[in-house]
Amino acid sequence: MQIKNLMSEDIITIDKDQNLSDALKLLRKHNVSRLPVTNNKELVGIVSERDIAAKLGSSKYESMPASRLHISSVMVKDVFTVPQTMQLDEVAKLMLDNGIGSVPVMDEDDQMVGIVSKADFVTLAVGIAFDKIAVKEIMSKDLITVSPTERIVHARRQMIDSHVGRVPVVDDEDLVGMITSKDLMRAFIDFRKKVPEKYQKSQIKELLVEDIMSVNPKVTSKDATISEVAKIMIETGYNGLPVVEDGNVVGIITQTDILRLIQKLES
Incomplete structure (x- = not known):
């Protein structure tokens, strides 16, 4: 299958001279996690929730309000793109090899005609073939966890x-929540909106994981099937689910794990 048959043609973009507040509004309004960045309609970068979280939490920008940060200072400039005729497995491999969550899709005139994300690939994981594969076969067992009393900067x-x-x-050892880039x-x-600039450097260290985490994840x-997990991800928009056994977290299954499986099956 060519990627043009899977991509989303409804592309939400942002101009490089807009600010992070504008980006946040677009991300929330359209329930997406990343935005292609344009300059006079030409693709010049991409910005994701993870990019924004990384930038806003850095000491260099710790006291700067989002309204003063331009997208051009946060975006990833070296954007991977794919032609609309590229095969699914090739696009999946590109995304996996480079650790990227989405790629803009270009036509023969090098114009952006769509975007494809891990979430789009997950829609393919619902069906008979994926009913026969269990979560334990592809989940990530090397867990990164945090405690509720740790600082969000950590x-x-x-x-x-x-x-x-x-x-x-x-x-x-009990799962009490999830924390995401969003x-x-x-x-x-x-935090920047509520706390005066002169107090931000000291007070940011007082923000704890439990203050912002999602509870009852x-x-x-x-033993669940990949098809079952894919349906949950599609319905909820979640990028990953903790895998729990006897009350303990034994792994996590993410869109990346499913993308890797699809790439393997397609190739």
Whole structure:
């Protein structure tokens, strides 16, 4: 299958000279996690929730309000793109090899005609073939977790260093929540709005994971099927689910794991 048959043609873009507040509004309104960045309608970058969370949590920008940060200072400039005739497995491999969550799709005139994300690939994982594959066969067992009493600046650092967009929050081996790049991004922006600039450097360290985490997270079991998990991801928009056994987190299954499976099956 060519990627043009899977891509989304409804492309939500943002201009490089707009600010992070504008980006947040677009991300929320359209329920997407990344935006292609344009300059005079030409693709010049891409910005994601993870990019924004990483930038806003850095010491260089810790006291700067989102309204003063232009997209051009946050976006990834070296954007991978694919032709609309590229095969699914080739696009999946490109995304996996480069650790990217989506790629703009270009026509023969090098004009952007769509975008394809991991979430689009997950829609392919519903069906008979995926009913026969259990979560335990592809889930990630090397868990990165945080505790509810850790600072969010520490959680941000762990997520950046581990190249993940979500981590389970564990207290005494019990799963008590999830924290995502989206949670961090919103927390940093809200913090800047509420706290006077002169107090931000000291008070940011007082923000804890439990202040912003999602409680009662949706979970799955290691014996659930990939098709079942894919349906949950499609219905909820979640990028990953903790895998729980006897009350303990034994792994996590993410869109990346499903993308890797699809790439293997397609090739």
